[in-house]
Amino acid sequence: MSTLAETGGKGEVVLAARNVAKSYGNVHALKGVNFDIHRGQVTTLFGENGAGKSTLMKILSGVVQPTSGEIILDGEPIVFASSSQARDRGISIIHQELSLAPNMNVRDNIFMGREIMTATGVDFAEEERQTRLLMEELEEDIDPLTPVEDLRLGQQQIVEIARALSVNSRILIMDEPTSALSASEVEVLFKVIRDLMNRGVSIVYISHHLEEALQITNHAVVLRDGAMTAYAERKDIDLEWIVRHMVGDNFDLGSPPVGYDKGDVALSIEGLTVPDPGGAGYSVVDGMSLSVRAGEIVCIYGLMGAGRTELLETVAGRLTASAGKVVLKGRDVTGQSIAACIRDGLVLVPEDRQRDGLVQTMTVGRNLSLASLGAFTRGLFTSTSRETGLVGEAIRKVHIKTDGGDAAIGSLSGGNQQKVVIGKMLATNPDVILLDEPSRGIDIGAKAEVFKLLAERAKLGLAVIYTTSEVGECLSIAHRIIVMRRGRISAEFGPDATKEQIMAASGEAVHAH
Amino acid sequence: MSVTPAIQTKAAASGSKRKKSFIELLFEGRAFFALIAIVVVFSLMSPNYFTVNNFLIMASHVAIFGLLAIGMLLVILNGGIDLSVGSTLGLAGVVAGFLMQGVTLPQFGVILYPSVWVVVVLTCLLGGIVGAVNGVLIAYLRVPAFVATLGVLYVARGIALLMTNGLTYNNLGGRPELGNTGFDWLGFNRLAGVPIGVLVLLVFAVACHILLARTAFGRWLYSSGGNERAAELSGVPVKRVKITVYVLSGICAAVAGLVLSSQLTSAGPTAGTTYELTAIAAVVIGGAALTGGRGTVIGTMLGAFVIGFLSDGLVIIGVSAYWQTVFTGAVIVTAVLLNSIKYGRR
Numbered sequence: 035m036s037t038l039a040e041t042g043g044k045g046e047v048v049l050a051a052r053n054v055a056k057s058y059g060n061v062h063a064l065k066g067v068n069f070d071i072h073r074g075q076v077t078t079l080f081g082e083n084g085a086g087k088s089t090l091m092k093i094l095s096g097v098v099q100p101t102s103g104e105i106i107l108d109g110e111p112i113v114f115a116s117s118s119q120a121r122d123r124g125i126s127i128i129h130q131e132l133s134l135a136p137n138m139n140v141r142d143n144i145f146m147g148r149e150i151m152t153a154t155g156v157d158f159a160e161e162e163r164q165t166r167l168l169m170e171e172l173e174e175d176i177d178p179l180t181p182v183e184d185l186r187l188g189q190q191q192i193v194e195i196a197r198a199l200s201v202n203s204r205i206l207i208m209d210e211p212t213s214a215l216s217a218s219e220v221e222v223l224f225k226v227i228r229d230l231m232n233r234g235v236s237i238v239y240i241s242h243h244l245e246e247a248l249q250i251t252n253h254a255v256v257l258r259d260g261a262m263t264a265y266a267e268r269k270d271i272d273l274e275w276i277v278r279h280m281v282g283d284n285f286d287l288g289s290p291p292v293g294y295d296k297g298d299v300a301l302s303i304e305g306l307t308v309p310d311p312g313g314a315g316y317s318v319v320d321g322m323s324l325s326v327r328a329g330e331i332v333c334i335y336g337l338m339g340a341g342r343t344e345l346l347e348t349v350a351g352r353l354t355a356s357a358g359k360v361v362l363k364g365r366d367v368t369g370q371s372i373a374a375c376i377r378d379g380l381v382l383v384p385e386d387r388q389r390d391g392l393v394q395t396m397t398v399g400r401n402l403s404l405a406s407l408g409a410f411t412r413g414l415f416t417s418t419s420r421e422t423g424l425v426g427e428a429i430r431k432v433h434i435k436t437d438g439g440d441a442a443i444g445s446l447s448g449g450n451q452q453k454v455v456i457g458k459m460l461a462t463n464p465d466v467i468l469l470d471e472p473s474r475g476i477d478i479g480a481k482a483e484v485f486k487l488l489a490e491r492a493k494l495g496l497a498v499i500y501t502t503s504e505v506g507e508c509l510s511i512a513h514r515i516i517v518m519r520r521g522r523i524s525a526e527f528g529p530d531a532t533k534e535q536i537m538a539a540s541g542e543a544v545h546a547h
Numbered sequence: 548m549s550v551t552p553a554i555q556t557k558a559a560a561s562g563s564k565r566k567k568s569f570i571e572l573l574f575e576g577r578a579f580f581a582l583i584a585i586v587v588v589f590s591l592m593s594p595n596y597f598t599v600n601n602f603l604i605m606a607s608h609v610a611i612f613g614l615l616a617i618g619m620l621l622v623i624l625n626g627g628i629d630l631s632v633g634s635t636l637g638l639a640g641v642v643a644g645f646l647m648q649g650v651t652l653p654q655f656g657v658i659l660y661p662s663v664w665v666v667v668v669l670t671c672l673l674g675g676i677v678g679a680v681n682g683v684l685i686a687y688l689r690v691p692a693f694v695a696t697l698g699v700l701y702v703a704r705g706i707a708l709l710m711t712n713g714l715t716y717n718n719l720g721g722r723p724e725l726g727n728t729g730f731d732w733l734g735f736n737r738l739a740g741v742p743i744g745v746l747v748l749l750v751f752a753v754a755c756h757i758l759l760a761r762t763a764f765g766r767w768l769y770s771s772g773g774n775e776r777a778a779e780l781s782g783v784p785v786k787r788v789k790i791t792v793y794v795l796s797g798i799c800a801a802v803a804g805l806v807l808s809s810q811l812t813s814a815g816p817t818a819g820t821t822y823e824l825t826a827i828a829a830v831v832i833g834g835a836a837l838t839g840g841r842g843t844v845i846g847t848m849l850g851a852f853v854i855g856f857l858s859d860g861l862v863i864i865g866v867s868a869y870w871q872t873v874f875t876g877a878v879i880v881t882a883v884l885l886n887s888i889k890y891g892r893r
Contacts, residue, residue: 372780384780
């Protein structure tokens with residue numbers, strides 16, 4: 035492994051954040067962060083989801099303005115009113131989701147919004163020449179006239195970098211640049227980064243692949259809950275140091291419920307294989323087998339792209355498997371519709387509650403009763419009194435803080451909205467509940483409540499499977515922890531596992547080289 | 548200018564308690580108050596406006612648009628749009644006229660004269676089939692609703708023109724010796740002084756209100772219009788719901804076609820041209836959101852009456868037909884403006 039600390043030598047601070055804080059209403063995304071970027075070196079930001087990494091990057095690149103604190107560029111305080119101002123001063127950001135127009139070619143993407151004009155229109159020949167030069171510099175054989183949609187994801191990333199270089203960026207911010215890349219594409223990217231460093235470009239790097247990031251970085255900064263918890267140079271640190279500072283001491287999210295007998299196998303997944311929904315030709319879930327008993331709580335941990343969401347959506351009947359079986363209480367339910375799965379007692383709480391969980395145009399009560407309309411429909415008509423009863427019971431059981439069933443769904447906090455989605459599914463009296471990232475975007479107190487609720491229901495015989503990308507949440511109520519990596523189970527642990535073991539098994543620590 | 552304070556009042560009020568201020572009430576019931584304003588203004592301008600007879604005549608005009616608007620409401624609640632209803636109305640009238648003329652079966656050497664109720668059932672069936680074509684195109688073949696129903700608009704109109712060679716069926720009365728009289732009953736008769744067409748509208752409106760408010764289907768419709776993905780994950784058969792609303796819209800259009808051709812005692816292939824736009828306008832004035840998930844039958848009925856009473860009123864006071872178009876357009880834009888103020892706040 036080659037650390038590149040020794041290539042520095044020109045490491046003076048080019049850009050610095052001083053006491054930068056950012057609040058959205060009552061949410062403090064950043065709480066006074068100090069942070070330096072050194073010339074010609076890589077600074078990596080480490081932190082769990084929601085630690086404030088992206089917010090900090092957006093502030094440095096002028097996308098959002100800090101609530102307080104200042105940004106210092108070349109020793110002088112500066113205020114960026116917009117990202118284009120930051121770009122003019124040589125700061126570019128490459129977002130996690132690429133911002134290329136797929137229908138346009140490489141040349142037009144690189145010069146989008148700042149076309150080279152002549153008296154008669156755009157000078158396409160000059161643009162093409164410059165694009166070729168950039169591609170040569172990056173040693174990437176991409177024709178300037180290729181539509182971006184025909185390029186592999188790794189090549190698209192190169193085009194983004196080329197665009198940043200074409201405006202003479204001195205500081206390049208990369209948000210999870212490798213999350214969608216293959217191992218060989220990561221090699222190419224790292225080579226490009228090293229070339230850029232030699233040219234004096236400063237890089238800010240964000241990645242969940244810790245060991246991969248350690249290969250390339252010179253400085254490590256760790257964020258947790260919006261505050262900087264540690265800073266060190268590469269030579270002084272190792273993986274264990276990063277994990278320790280990232281995770282910190284966790285809020286108590288409960289422990290696996292005990293003191294009752296688990297029942298028979300409620301859900302059994304046998305050799306389930308799911309092709310990529312985008313049609314890329316590989317399997318996002320690759321021959322997974324897993325069985326869960328009534329009353330058992332299983333946590334599935336994995337990185338983005340490990341196939342957790344696809345696994346759950348296939349089991350619940352939304353996606354179609356290409357091979358394998360889903361057996362619910364001894365009955366094959368593979369390929370059943372979502373409605374049939376709900377009727378048979380298998381329900382899914384989706385990952386994105388705004389997009390997939392809630393109907394914003396309906397009240398809290400109508401959202402809660404949506405999945406169990408049959409329970410209060412007699413003949414043709416719904417019964418208002420039965421529905422009111424069902425809604426009241428759901429609000430009580432799931433502890434939703436609301437003015438009542440008639441309140442607008444938008445009046446609830448994120449945590450309470452999540453409880454509505456969970457309550458809606460629990461109201462169908464399921465035997466198995468699948469929850470995809472149930473803690474996403476809710477505060478720590480609500481997280482603890484959600485987990486407590488699930489633990490209580492498990493004691494009554496509910497089989498619970500939940501996914502998470504925060505390792506602290508694995509070690510809470512789960513009886514078993516399954517680590518998923520590239521569509522397969524890479525490890526299985528009991529509740530006594532350590533965070534380091536789990537992260538290592540997910541590929542977060544060890545990159546496949 | 549009274550709109551801005553209304554919103555601030557609402558924001559303040561909803562924060563503390565669900566107590567409605569006067570201005571807020573005015574805003575909530577804007578279609579209702581618009582209708583009252585229209586009635587008051589025209590009654591002051593013309594002595595002929597505020598009479599029972601005039602209201603009944605105007606109501607039977609509204610019946611046509613109202614029936615189309617009920618079907619359109621269902622489609623719009625689903626987040627779709629049905630541009631084909633005007634053509635379906637025309638086609639339904641023509642098919643009814645065709646059936647009333649007698650169906651010749653050369654193989655058997657007979658001419659069948661179906662009785663009126665058979666004609667009505669077959670015409671409704673036709674409307675349902677046109678709607679089903681829309682629904683399948685949209686739900687299963689993933690054609691955007693706008694495009695699919697635009698295509699069906701042309702096809703249905705073309706078929707109506709082909710069937711009559713561009714001419715109009717004038718003899719819809721039937722003959723007593725053939726036992727197919729009574730087609731004019733829908734358009735001319737009255738029950739307790741109320742035109743049958745208006746009663747049909749009332750029945751459809753009440754049935755649709757019950758469907759939306761008290762059945763599982765209504766809940767499916769509101770939820771799949773509000774967030775189709777969430778509805779599907781909650782077990783709502785979203786594709787079936789989608790097809791059903793287009794079928795119901797087609798049936799409403801066919802019934803409107805029957806009422807119209809009965810009122811006119813003739814069935815022309817160009818009947819109902821641009822009526823789909825009036826129906827959409829009624830739904831929008833009634834407070835429904837074109838993005839789906841919001842809207843009520845009562846609102847849509849008010850919207851239909853606003854448009855109908857406004858244009859008839861303008862005729863009565865002798866305003867030119869061109870000005871009527873301008874006024875109707877202004878009302879529609881104002882309604883959408885108020886809707887976007889209401890829904891855009893969250």
